[in-house]
Amino acid sequence: MSVYQSEDPLLQVHNVTRYYGDRIGCSDVSFDLWPGEVLAIVGESGSGKTTLLNCLSTRLAPTAGAIEYRMRDGAMRNLYQLSEAERRLLMRTDWGFVHQNAADGLRMNVSAGANVGERLMAVGDRHYGKIREKADDWLGRVEIASDRIDDDPRSFSGGMRQRLQIARNLVTHPRLVFMDEPTGGLDVSVQARLLDLLRRLVADLGLSVIIVTHDLAVARLLSHRIMVMRHGNVIEAGLTDQVLDDPREPYTQLLVSSILQV
Amino acid sequence: MTVMDQALETGTHDGAYNFAYLDEQTKRMIRRAILKGIAIPGYQVPFASREMPMPYGWGTGGVQVTASILGQDDCLKMIDQGSDDTTNAVSLRGFFEKTAGVKTTTETGEATIIQTRHRIPEQDLREDQILVFQVPIPEPLRFLEPRETETRKMHALEDYGLMHVKLYEDIAKNGHIATTYAYPVKVNGRYVMDPSPTPKFDNPKIDQMAALQLYGAGREKRIYAIPPYTEVKSLDFEDYPFEVQTFDKPCGLCGAENVYLDEVILDDKGGRMFVCSDSDYCEDRRAKGHVGPMAADPAASQIGGSPKGAGE
Numbered sequence: 013m014s015v016y017q018s019e020d021p022l023l024q025v026h027n028v029t030r031y032y033g034d035r036i037g038c039s040d041v042s043f044d045l046w047p048g049e050v051l052a053i054v055g056e057s058g059s060g061k062t063t064l065l066n067c068l069s070t071r072l073a074p075t076a077g078a079i080e081y082r083m084r085d086g087a088m089r090n091l092y093q094l095s096e097a098e099r100r101l102l103m104r105t106d107w108g109f110v111h112q113n114a115a116d117g118l119r120m121n122v123s124a125g126a127n128v129g130e131r132l133m134a135v136g137d138r139h140y141g142k143i144r145e146k147a148d149d150w151l152g153r154v155e156i157a158s159d160r161i162d163d164d165p166r167s168f169s170g171g172m173r174q175r176l177q178i179a180r181n182l183v184t185h186p187r188l189v190f191m192d193e194p195t196g197g198l199d200v201s202v203q204a205r206l207l208d209l210l211r212r213l214v215a216d217l218g219l220s221v222i223i224v225t226h227d228l229a230v231a232r233l234l235s236h237r238i239m240v241m242r243h244g245n246v247i248e249a250g251l252t253d254q255v256l257d258d259p260r261e262p263y264t265q266l267l268v269s270s271i272l273q274v
Numbered sequence: 275m276t277v278m279d280q281a282l283e284t285g286t287h288d289g290a291y292n293f294a295y296l297d298e299q300t301k302r303m304i305r306r307a308i309l310k311g312i313a314i315p316g317y318q319v320p321f322a323s324r325e326m327p328m329p330y331g332w333g334t335g336g337v338q339v340t341a342s343i344l345g346q347d348d349c350l351k352m353i354d355q356g357s358d359d360t361t362n363a364v365s366l367r368g369f370f371e372k373t374a375g376v377k378t379t380t381e382t383g384e385a386t387i388i389q390t391r392h393r394i395p396e397q398d399l400r401e402d403q404i405l406v407f408q409v410p411i412p413e414p415l416r417f418l419e420p421r422e423t424e425t426r427k428m429h430a431l432e433d434y435g436l437m438h439v440k441l442y443e444d445i446a447k448n449g450h451i452a453t454t455y456a457y458p459v460k461v462n463g464r465y466v467m468d469p470s471p472t473p474k475f476d477n478p479k480i481d482q483m484a485a486l487q488l489y490g491a492g493r494e495k496r497i498y499a500i501p502p503y504t505e506v507k508s509l510d511f512e513d514y515p516f517e518v519q520t521f522d523k524p525c526g527l528c529g530a531e532n533v534y535l536d537e538v539i540l541d542d543k544g545g546r547m548f549v550c551s552d553s554d555y556c557e558d559r560r561a562k563g564h565v566g567p568m569a570a571d572p573a574a575s576q577i578g579g580s581p582k583g584a585g586e
Contacts, residue, residue: 138512140513143442
C-alpha cells in the first residue's frame, strides 16, 4: 500500500482544553493531521501529553474545544457528537490505540491468535479458518513466530507483547493509530527493533500516527512533525528535524540538551 | 381469581407462611420483572432478589420466579440434573408443598410449571406449560469481561465480538468448540444469552419452544425470559457449525436413543452404564414396555428405580 495522498486533513483539532477541577490538563491545543503523517507529542511527565492523547482518542471528554475526524466516506464529523455505537465502531476499525503497558491493550487470558482476531470477529467475521489465517499473517508481519499463535500473551516477553498489541490494532487496516509511549519499559535493543518495525509498518500502510513520548530519540526516528508540551500548553511545534536541531524555546533547548550522549 | 385473592381466601399454609412463601408485594415486583423480560426476549432484567431460606446455588432465583407465578391450581414439577429425586429437586418440591400446598408431580406431561436445574425434559413441552430455570451466572460475557458496567454497554450496543473470541479460543485449544454447557445463544436476533448450565444438547429445544421459559438468578439478581415460539440460535463459526453431543449407545434401561445420557459407575472393575438423565422420561418408557440392553442387569434395579406403576 502506498502513502495515501490527500489535500484534506484527516483530523482537525480546535482549541482542545481539559481541566481537572481547577488544574489544567491541557489547554487550547489546535493542530491538523494529514493522512500518512506521524506527529510526535513530547514533553516531560505531567506536561499534559497523555491527557491530550486521551481527549483526541475519545477516551476523555475535553472541557472545551472540538475535534473533527474525516470518516471513510470523506465527511468531517465531530468526534464527541458521534453516538457511542459509532464511536466504538470507529475505535475498532478505523483507529488503533497502542498502550504503554501492553497488558492494558491485550486480553491476557486468551491466545495471541484470538487477540489479533478479536477485532475481525467484532466487525462480523464468522469464519474460523479465515480469521486464523489473517491472525497468522499479522503475527508474521510483527515478527512473532507462527508456532506462538496459540500461546497466551502472558508467556510473551515485553517486546513481543508490544508487537502483538500492534498487530491486534492493525489487523483492520486502521487509518489513524494513537500510541502512548510504545517503547516505554523496554530495553534499548528491543526498543530499536520495535522502532524499526513501527517505521516500516507506518510507511508500508500509510498510517497516520499520533505518538506520545518523552523519548526524543523515538520522536526523531518515527515522526515527521513534533509538538513540545509544557504545563499543558503546546510551546513549540514544527518539523521534527527543525525542532530538534534548532530548538527555539528555552525549555525545548533544555529537553534536547538533556539527551544522554553515549 | 388472582393469586392474591386466593391467598387471602385460603389463608396461609402451614400456619406461618404466605402462599408460596414470598409476600405479595415481592411477587408483584418479580412479576413486573418477568413481564419486562418477556417483552425483551433475552434481556437481563434486574430485580430485588430476596433472601430465601436456602443457600445461593440451590436455586434461589428459580424459586422466587416459581413462587411469583404459582397459583393454587398449578401442578409443579421439580428437576435437578434431569432427575426428580435428587436432593435439590426433593427439597424444593417439599418447600412448595409446605408453603403453597400445591399439587406436585414427577410427570412432565402433567405439570403446568416445571422448575429445572441443568436440563430440559426430553418430552416436548406445551403452550400451557412454563419452564423455570435456576441460573447461577446470567451474564454470558462475564468470564471475558468482568466489569458489569461494560457488559451492560456491550449488550446495549450489540457488541458481541467477544463471545466469538471465546469460541475461537475453544477451537484453537481443543480443535472443536469445547463448550458443552452454558452454550451462548442469540435470542430473537438481538440479545446474547446464557441458557444457564444446561448441556448444549438442550439448546435446540430452546429454539421455537411452545412453552414460556423464565430464567431466574437469585444471587446475581437477574431475571430473563424467552417467550413461546422465539428464535434462539446457538453461536458458532461458518466452518465450525454448532453441534450437540451424540451418544454411541442407547439408554441402558429403556433403550431410548437421541436423548441425553448420564454415565453411572457400577463397580470398581470398570463396569458402567449410560442411562437417561431425564428420569421421568426413562420411567415412562419402561412402563410402556421399552427395554434397554442392560435392563436385566442386577445393577439396573438399584439405579433406575422401579418402572412406573410396578413398585408403588
